[in-house]
Amino acid sequence: MLRTSTRAGALSLRYQAVRSFTEQLALPLSAEDQLVQSMSDVSPTKWHRAHTTWFFETFLLMEHLDDYTPVHPAFGYLYNSYYEAVGARHPRAERGLLSRPSLQEVANYRRIVDEAMLSWLSRLDDEKDKVALDLVELGLHHEQQHQELLLMDIKHVLSVNPIDPAYHDVDPPSAKPVPPLAWSPFEAGAVAIGHVGDGFAFDNECPRHEVLVGDYALANRLVTCGEWAEFMEADGYRRADLWLSEGWQTVQAQGWDAPLYWDKRNGSWHVHTLGGVRPVNPAEPVSHISYFEADAFARWAGARLPREGEWERAAEGTTLSGNFAEDGLFHPAPASVAGLTQLFGDLWEWTASPYVGYPGFSVADGAVGEYNGKFMINQMVLRGGAAVTPADHIRCTYRNFFPPHSRWMFSGLRLAKDVA
Numbered sequence: 001m002l003r004t005s006t007r008a009g010a011l012s013l014r015y016q017a018v019r020s021f022t023e024q025l026a027l028p029l030s031a032e033d034q035l036v037q038s039m040s041d042v043s044p045t046k047w048h049r050a051h052t053t054w055f056f057e058t059f060l061l062m063e064h065l066d067d068y069t070p071v072h073p074a075f076g077y078l079y080n081s082y083y084e085a086v087g088a089r090h091p092r093a094e095r096g097l098l099s100r101p102s103l104q105e106v107a108n109y110r111r112i113v114d115e116a117m118l119s120w121l122s123r124l125d126d127e128k129d130k131v132a133l134d135l136v137e138l139g140l141h142h143e144q145q146h147q148e149l150l151l152m153d154i155k156h157v158l159s160v161n162p163i164d165p166a167y168h169d170v171d172p173p174s175a176k177p178v179p180p181l182a183w184s185p186f187e188a189g190a191v192a193i194g195h196v197g198d199g200f201a202f203d204n205e206c207p208r209h210e211v212l213v214g215d216y217a218l219a220n221r222l223v224t225c226g227e228w229a230e231f232m233e234a235d236g237y238r239r240a241d242l243w244l245s246e247g248w249q250t251v252q253a254q255g256w257d258a259p260l261y262w263d264k265r266n267g268s269w270h271v272h273t274l275g276g277v278r279p280v281n282p283a284e285p286v287s288h289i290s291y292f293e294a295d296a297f298a299r300w301a302g303a304r305l306p307r308e309g310e311w312e313r314a315a316e317g318t319t320l321s322g323n324f325a326e327d328g329l330f331h332p333a334p335a336s337v338a339g340l341t342q343l344f345g346d347l348w349e350w351t352a353s354p355y356v357g358y359p360g361f362s363v364a365d366g367a368v369g370e371y372n373g374k375f376m377i378n379q380m381v382l383r384g385g386a387a388v389t390p391a392d393h394i395r396c397t398y399r400n401f402f403p404p405h406s407r408w409m410f411s412g413l414r415l416a417k418d419v420a
Contacts, residue, residue, distance in 0.1 A: 008124040011136050015121065018140045018147075019114055021325075021390070022049060025150055028168050031103045037096025038160050041408060042153040047079065047095045050106045052143040053113045054079035058086060059368065060139065061116050064132055068116065071109050072101070082374075085367040137200050138368065144393040148410075151274065151330055151388040156408050159261055159272040166276035173333040178224060178283050183217035184340045185419055186313060193312045194358055195397045204372040205397040207360045211309040215419040218306055218314050221335040222342050222349070222412050223297065226282030228289075229269070231297050232258060242299050247292030250405050260288035260407045274330040283334035285412045287347050291380045291404035294350040294413040306416035308353040308399065311383045315343045315396040322346060324391035332387050332412065345389065347412030348382035348400055355379035355401035379403055386410035 026034065026045050034045035043051075054075055061068045070076065078098060080089035090098070101109075117136075124133060151167075158165045194208035195201035237257045240248050250256070258264075261272040262280065269280040289297075298304050306314075322345025323333045332346040356376050363373035379401040385394035388410055402409060 007126045007133055008121055008129070011133060011140075012118055012121045014140060015114075015117060015136065018143050018390075019110070022052065022143060022147055022150070023110075025147055025325075029154065033154065033157065034103060035096060035099060036157045037093075038153075038157045039408075040093040041406070042156050043092075043095050043149065044098075044157075045150055045154055046103055046106050047098065048146045048150045048153070050075070050101075050109060051079045051081055052139075052146050053106075053110045055139050055142055056117055056136075057113050059135060060132065061113065061120065065116070065120060071112050072105075075101075075109065083367045083370050085370065135368070138371075141200060141202070141393060142371075144390045147325065147390060148386070148388045151325070152409050155261075155272070155274050158274075164272070164277045167274040167330070168328075170275040170329060170331075172273075172275065172278055173281065173284060173329070173331070175281050175283050176334065178335045179221060179338045179341075181227075181415075182220045182338075183417070184220055184314065185215070185217045186213070186310070188213060188215045191309055191313045193309050193316075193397070195395075199395075201395070201397060202372055202399070203364060204355075204357065204361070204376075204399050207358060209359050211307075213307070213310055213313065216306075216310055217417050217419050218310065218340065219303075219415040220338070220340050222285035222332070222347060222414055224282060224334070225271075225280050225284050225286045227301075228259065228286040228297065229280070229282065231300055234300065236296060236300055239300075242296040244292060244295060247290075247296060247404070250290070250292055256293070259286055259293070281334070285332040285334070285342065285347050287332050287410055287412050288407050289350075289411055289413065290407040291350050291402075293407070294411075295352075297413065298415055301415060303415040303417045305350055305352040306414060308351040308381045308383060310416060311343075311349065311351055311414075312396055314340060315384070318343055318396075320344050320391070320394065320396070322385070322391075323387045324385065324394070325388050326391055327387070330388055332410070342384075342414075344384050344394060344396075345391075346387055347384070347410050348386050348389075349384045349412060349414050351381045351383055352416075353381045355381050355399070375401065382411060 037044050078090050080086050190210045191213050192210050195205040196208040263270050270277050271280050324345045335341050363369040382400040
C-alpha cells in the first residue's frame with residue numbers, strides 16, 4: 001500500500017495528478033492538431049508530452065536504476081530541449097516535422113515511464129533519497145510549465161487556421177464594468193524579496209535579499225482592452241516618442257497595430273481565444289502584448305511598469321487566488337472586486353526588471369544547472385501567473401522571463417508610478 005504520509009508517497013500522488021492533467025489538456029486535440037508547429041517559438045503538443053516524459057526518464061530513471069533501459073534510443077535526441085550536458089538534440093524550429101514517432105508511440109512512452117517512475121517512487125526513503133525526491137519535484141514543476149506552454153502554443157497553432165477553430169467550448173466572461181483604476185500606495189524602504197523557508201522554489205528565486213524601493217503606488221487591477229483601445233485610437237502604435245528604440249524598430253518591422261490575436265472584422269475588433277473568435281470585451285485585461293508595448297502604454301498613460309521588488313512586496317502575504325488553469329477558462333477575466341486585485345492568475349504581468357541572478361545566486365552543478373541560469377540575458381521578468389498556469393505551481397516569488405519582443409504568451413500589464 002502507498003504510504004501517503006511520507007514525502008515519497010505524497011510525491012507519487014502528485015506525480016499521477018500532474019501527469020494526468022497534461023493528458024487532460026491534450027484530450028480535445030486531434031493527432032493532426034498535436035503535430036503542428038506554427039512558428040519556431042511554438043512546440044507541437046505531441047513534443048511537449050514526449051519531452052516532459054524524457055525529463056523523468058533521463059534525469060531520474062536512467063540515473064537511479066541500473067537495470068533501466070531507455071524506451072527508444074532516438075528519444076534522447078528527439079526530445080532533449082536545451083540541455084547541452086546531455087547531448088545533441090533535434091533543432092527546435094523543426095519539431096513540427098516529426099510525424100514519427102506516432103502519437104500512439106508517444107502515449108505508450110508516457111505510460112511506460114509512468115509505470116517505472118511510480119514503481120521506483122514506492123521504494124524511496126524520505127531521508128536517504130532526499131536529493132532524488134527534490135529532482136522529482138523539480139520535474140513535476142517542469143511539467144506544469146509545459147502544461148502552460150502547451151496551451152500557449154496550441155492557441156497560436158489554431159489562430160493561424162483560417163476556419164477559426166476553437167480548442168474548447170466555454171462561455172466568455174461577462175462584459176460588466178470593472179472597478180475604476182485606482183492606486184495602492186507603498187512606502188519607501190528596504191524590502192526583502194526572494195524565496196525563503198520550506199516549499200519548492202526554482203533556483204532563480206533565491207537567495208532572499210533586500211532591495212531598496214522609493215515611495216510608489218501600484219494600480220489596483222490590470223489594464224483592460226477598453227483602455228488599450230484608447231491607446232490605439234490615440235495613435236499609440238504610430239508615435240515614436242512613446243517607444244524604446246528597439247521597440248519602435250520592432251513595431252515597424254512587424255507592422256504591429258494591435259495586440260497579438262486582435263483582428264478587425266466588419267469594422268470592429270475581434271480576438272482569437274482558446275474558446276474561438278469573439279468580439280473584444282473592453283472589460284477584459286488586455287493580453288498577448290510584448291514588453292515593448294506594455295512600456296509604451298505605460299509611458300502614454302503617464303505611469304511606468306513596476307519593478308519586480310515592488311510587485312513582490314505588494315503580493316507577499318496576499319491570498320493566492322485567481323483565475324488559473326484548473327478553472328478551465330484559459331482566458332483572462334475582468335476584475336470583479338475593488339482594491340488591489342488580479343495579482344495572481346489571469347495574466348503574467350510585465351515588470352521593468354531585467355532577468356538577472358539575485359545577489360549570491362549560483363548555478364547548480366550538472367545538467368539541471370542549465371535550467372534557468374543560462375537564460376539570464378536579454379530577457380525581462382514577469383510575475384503572477386496566468387489563466388493557463390496551474391494554481392499549485394505559482395507563488396509570489398516566482399520569476400517568469402521572456403524576451404521583450406515576445407507576445408504569444410499570456411502577458412499583460414499593471415501600471416505603477418512614483419509617489420512624490
